[in-house]
Amino acid sequence: MTDKPSDREPEQISHVVVRFAGDSGDGMQLTGDRFTSASALFGNDLSTFPDYPAEIRAPAGTVNGVSSFQVHISDHDITTPGDVPDVLVAMNPAALKADLHRLDQHGLLIVNSDAFDERDLHKAGYDANPLLDDSLSQYRVVEIPMTSLTQKATEPLGVKSRDAERSKNFFALGVISWLYSRPIEPTVKWVESRFKDLVKESNLAAFRAGYNFGETSELFDHPYQVKPAPLPAGEYTNISGNVALAWGLVAAGQLAKLPVFLGSYPITPASDILHELSKHKHFGVRTVQAEDEIAAAGMALGAAFAGHLGVTTTSGPGVSLKGETLSLAVSLELPFLLVDIQRGGPSTGLPTKTEAADLNIAMYGRHAEAPLPIVAAYSPGNCFDAAIEAARIALKYRTPVILLSDGYLANGSEPWLLPDPSTLPDISVPFATETNHTAKDGTAEYWPYLRDPETLARPWAIPGTPGLMHRVGGIEKEDGTGNISYEPANHSAMVHLRAAKIAGIANDIPLAAIVGDEDAEVCVLGWGSTWAAIDAAVQITRRQGVKVAWIHLTHLNPLPRNLGEVLRKFKHILVPELNMGQLCRIVRAEFLVDAKPVTKVQGLPFTAAELEVAIKGVLASE
Amino acid sequence: MVPITSKKDWTSDQEVRWCPGCGDYGILLAVQMLMPDLGVAPENTVFVSGIGCSSRFPYYMNTYGMHSIHGRAPAIATGVAVARPDLDVWVITGDGDALSIGGNHLIHALRRNVNLTILLFNNQIYGLTKGQYSPTSEEGKVTKSTPMGSIDHPFNPLAVALGAEASFVARTHDLDRKHMMNTFRAAHAHRGASFVEILQNCNVFNDGAFDEVTGRTAREEKMIDLKHGEPIRFGVDGHSGVVMGSDGQLRIVEVADVGVEALLVHDAHRADPGLAFSLARLSHDNHSPTPFGIFRDVDRGDYGQMVGAQLAAASEKKGPGDLTALLRSNGTWQVG
Numbered sequence: 001m002t003d004k005p006s007d008r009e010p011e012q013i014s015h016v017v018v019r020f021a022g023d024s025g026d027g028m029q030l031t032g033d034r035f036t037s038a039s040a041l042f043g044n045d046l047s048t049f050p051d052y053p054a055e056i057r058a059p060a061g062t063v064n065g066v067s068s069f070q071v072h073i074s075d076h077d078i079t080t081p082g083d084v085p086d087v088l089v090a091m092n093p094a095a096l097k098a099d100l101h102r103l104d105q106h107g108l109l110i111v112n113s114d115a116f117d118e119r120d121l122h123k124a125g126y127d128a129n130p131l132l133d134d135s136l137s138q139y140r141v142v143e144i145p146m147t148s149l150t151q152k153a154t155e156p157l158g159v160k161s162r163d164a165e166r167s168k169n170f171f172a173l174g175v176i177s178w179l180y181s182r183p184i185e186p187t188v189k190w191v192e193s194r195f196k197d198l199v200k201e202s203n204l205a206a207f208r209a210g211y212n213f214g215e216t217s218e219l220f221d222h223p224y225q226v227k228p229a230p231l232p233a234g235e236y237t238n239i240s241g242n243v244a245l246a247w248g249l250v251a252a253g254q255l256a257k258l259p260v261f262l263g264s265y266p267i268t269p270a271s272d273i274l275h276e277l278s279k280h281k282h283f284g285v286r287t288v289q290a291e292d293e294i295a296a297a298g299m300a301l302g303a304a305f306a307g308h309l310g311v312t313t314t315s316g317p318g319v320s321l322k323g324e325t326l327s328l329a330v331s332l333e334l335p336f337l338l339v340d341i342q343r344g345g346p347s348t349g350l351p352t353k354t355e356a357a358d359l360n361i362a363m364y365g366r367h368a369e370a371p372l373p374i375v376a377a378y379s380p381g382n383c384f385d386a387a388i389e390a391a392r393i394a395l396k397y398r399t400p401v402i403l404l405s406d407g408y409l410a411n412g413s414e415p416w417l418l419p420d421p422s423t424l425p426d427i428s429v430p431f432a433t434e435t436n437h438t439a440k441d442g443t444a445e446y447w448p449y450l451r452d453p454e455t456l457a458r459p460w461a462i463p464g465t466p467g468l469m470h471r472v473g474g475i476e477k478e479d480g481t482g483n484i485s486y487e488p489a490n491h492s493a494m495v496h497l498r499a500a501k502i503a504g505i506a507n508d509i510p511l512a513a514i515v516g517d518e519d520a521e522v523c524v525l526g527w528g529s530t531w532a533a534i535d536a537a538v539q540i541t542r543r544q545g546v547k548v549a550w551i552h553l554t555h556l557n558p559l560p561r562n563l564g565e566v567l568r569k570f571k572h573i574l575v576p577e578l579n580m581g582q583l584c585r586i587v588r589a590e591f592l593v594d595a596k597p598v599t600k601v602q603g604l605p606f607t608a609a610e611l612e613v614a615i616k617g618v619l620a621s622e
Numbered sequence: 623m624v625p626i627t628s629k630k631d632w633t634s635d636q637e638v639r640w641c642p643g644c645g646d647y648g649i650l651l652a653v654q655m656l657m658p659d660l661g662v663a664p665e666n667t668v669f670v671s672g673i674g675c676s677s678r679f680p681y682y683m684n685t686y687g688m689h690s691i692h693g694r695a696p697a698i699a700t701g702v703a704v705a706r707p708d709l710d711v712w713v714i715t716g717d718g719d720a721l722s723i724g725g726n727h728l729i730h731a732l733r734r735n736v737n738l739t740i741l742l743f744n745n746q747i748y749g750l751t752k753g754q755y756s757p758t759s760e761e762g763k764v765t766k767s768t769p770m771g772s773i774d775h776p777f778n779p780l781a782v783a784l785g786a787e788a789s790f791v792a793r794t795h796d797l798d799r800k801h802m803m804n805t806f807r808a809a810h811a812h813r814g815a816s817f818v819e820i821l822q823n824c825n826v827f828n829d830g831a832f833d834e835v836t837g838r839t840a841r842e843e844k845m846i847d848l849k850h851g852e853p854i855r856f857g858v859d860g861h862s863g864v865v866m867g868s869d870g871q872l873r874i875v876e877v878a879d880v881g882v883e884a885l886l887v888h889d890a891h892r893a894d895p896g897l898a899f900s901l902a903r904l905s906h907d908n909h910s911p912t913p914f915g916i917f918r919d920v921d922r923g924d925y926g927q928m929v930g931a932q933l934a935a936a937s938e939k940k941g942p943g944d945l946t947a948l949l950r951s952n953g954t955w956q957v958g
Contacts, residue, residue: 235950295694298700299701305688
């Protein structure tokens with residue numbers, strides 16, 4: 001490998017969006033992930049967007065089987081994976097067909113020309129080879145016979161040509177690594193640690209061959225360079241939302257001085273949290289893969305009763321199945337976390353695609369009056385803090401909490417400034433150890449529903465504590481004693497107490513803060529993963545001289561106590577959501593403000609351009 | 623130190639609210655009388671129930687308790703037992719709760735062998751909802767929801783438990799406190815999931831369902847008392863017995879016809895649950911000779927302890943969890 005710098009000087013560019021696309025079996029997620037890691041280690045700011053089908057192996061070579069990975073690397077602060085790719089790497093005709101429309105109109109198109117035979121073209125639905133007609137003329141097309149070059153490169157190792165094909169993604173990675181002047185060591189090291197024997201050698205040979213091909217083939221004028229971004233000083237790691245969330249739960253257990261108990265049933269895109277937490281048993285984390293979604297929630301609630309930080313993770317239909325357990329948790333007033341990695345729905349919907357349409361079920365999806373707090377993460381790294389915040393509220397107020405993330409955050413990644421663990425909040429709460437009431441006859445008693453006057457939380461006495469034995473259940477309880485009560489006035493009091501407890505949390509969360517221009521006419525109100533696109537759109541429009549204000553909510557129930565007052569200052573309120581306007585209806589109902597929804601339900605995140613248009617549109621409508 | 627307690631220590635201050643004459647009273651008394659014998663403390667004991675008449679049980683025990691969701695008690699109790707293997711966790715459930723809405727949780731708790739003592743009150747009827755047929759009701763049963771008779775084939779609770787390879791499976795009935803106490807004692811002593819079916823009379827909606835087997839006059843000829851290591855025989859002077867035919871089928875015979883040596887010797891500790899399953903299937907109705915006692919009692923690791931062992935092994939290998947190390951575990955870089 002040429003370890004010397006390229007003899008052609010790299011051109012400095014501020015950012016680039018690369019999209020790797022291929023068949024599900026082509027290893028595009030891995031390729032994208034390695035390019036991302038190398039870029040992260042190089043110091044770029046970045047944001048990723050893995051986009052893959054629900055089928056594990058859709059018929060090879062078809063458009064349905066295309067798996068893509070988009071990554072945006074930059075020398076400045078960015079939040080989105082980019083609206084429009086500058087580069088598309090298409091490993092076969094199906095990938096070209098699926099993703100070409102996304103590519104910048106003058107973008108660079110790199111194709112594996114070996115994959116464009118008649119059969120491949122037919123499977124992708126092409127009547128004619130687009131490489132041979134002028135249909136791609138607007139793009140800069142670079143054809144590379146990646147399959148055969150990989151075979152040639154690995155032949156001396158004794159790799160059979162069929163096996164060699166599996167390494168062609170490393171060839172593509174090599175080409176792109178050269179083109180964007182990525183350091184090669186991180187990838188080489190990673191391959192060496194991840195693979196063994198002939199597979200390792202074959203992947204390394206393909207990677208080197210691709211890198212050298214870029215250097216020597218002269219298909220490209222020169223390489224490019226994206227300088228490190230001036231991120232705040234500190235130690236960084238590249239993190240996905242699901243890993244951050246899992247680490248946040250581990251941290252929450254440490255900060256609460258409680259063992260973490262996860263009950264979970266495999267479901268896309270939440271399973272990675274189960275996988276990640278299962279690796280951390282040395283933190284005292286127990287994970288049980290339950291028989292179903294209901295049992296997963298039940299186990300976590302049982303563990304909470306026994307004094308653990310009980311967590312259940314799910315998505316889509318799993319959220320519906322956990323509803324009865326949430327209601328019981330509301331009634332039992334035990335700390336309990338439900339993590340919902342939202343995906344497209346209803347029903348199975350779009351399991352691998354993002355949506356944020358579970359706000360309604362989080363708010364209202366239980367029988368009867370069963371309010372609970374809702375926390376929403378807004379970026380991959382923020383999933384860490386959101387998990388700790390959700391646990392803090394659950395523990396302090398002895399309530400189930402729903403933590404909303406989504407598929408985009410779960411699988412997307414970004415550089416994350418490592419927090420200093422010593423600065424994380426202490427979220428521990430004491431268990432009850434003493435009786436708390438004196439009976440008329442002078443006997444000391446334990447009343448499980450005698451509340452803290454400030455938080456309205458009930459005491460949490462766990463099994464094993466002498467003298468505090470008590471029974472809890474789903475039947476309405478008498479205020480204070482917790483004994484079964486069917487008294488009308490008591491039920492009314494308990495419904496109001498449970499509601500007041502949740503409403504009171506508004507005094508314990510941050511006020512709504514305005515980003516941008518306080519004197520703007522338009523305020524964008526966001527929540528969850530729309531943060532990235534809103535951030536980009538607000539920056540763009542403000543740079544153009546348009547005044548824009550932005551409020552991003554991390555707590556959806558209760559809402560910040562100043563939110564109504566702040567929103568009423570603006571003439572226009574725009575609420576972009578990956579649903580049909582769920583938060584928008586809540587703020588309209590709560591605050592009687594004329595908020596307008598900006599909706600998108602395509603299984604895709606907003607682009608910055610879409611929100612830029614929406615912001616300008618509302619101002620132009622005057 | 624073995625805690626010294628009396629029945630009073632195990633009895634809560636709540637008024638028991640089952641129908642007068644309900645079989646549940648006898649079961650509650652048996653449990654409350656047994657607890658002082660077990661040498662355990664009320665604060666280390668948890669009763670978890672689902673929904674149904676029997677599921678009110680935890681309110682009457684002066685222990686930690688949870689009256690939970692219909693069918694979900696085995697799952698919730700699994701959470702308690704896996705989080706805290708130091709606790710004694712009992713599950714109180716009924717035929718509708720455990721075998722209908724909660725069937726999935728029951729078989730998986732048994733399969734995993736979670737350290738739970740599961741008492742299934744089987745009265746073959748839905749009592750709390752006022753008399754619909756249950757998953758253990760006999761075919762043809764006329765109830766409010768089956769005016770022309772039930773066409774559902776019933777579950778045999780013990781066969782379900784044995785099919786899930788439960789490590790402890792027993793049957794008792796609500797009219798014999800001593801038998802209940804002995805059965806519950808053995809179930810409690812077993813490490814892992816213990817499953818006990820209690821034939822329980824609902825005197826309002828299904829009165830006398832088991833009279834032809836457990837009634838005072840029927841018992842001697844209809845109840846087969848299983849004793850580990852002994853030939854299976856019953857009736858006055860043990861004139862009847864159980865043999866295995868050459869076709870593998872269990873049959874009831876007159877001992878005088880076949881000789882004592884031909885009788886099946888009960889082995890509760892057999893690794894294979896097949897024979898216990900056949901015994902559980904010996905009776906298909908509420909009037910034929912029916913085995914009682916411990917069908918199966920084998921050792922199979924306690925799930926909660928095994929979860930704990932993996933945690934301990936991980937700590938031994940990796941050292942105690944270190945948050946700073948975790949945050950750096952996927953590779954980091956320095957800026958500035």
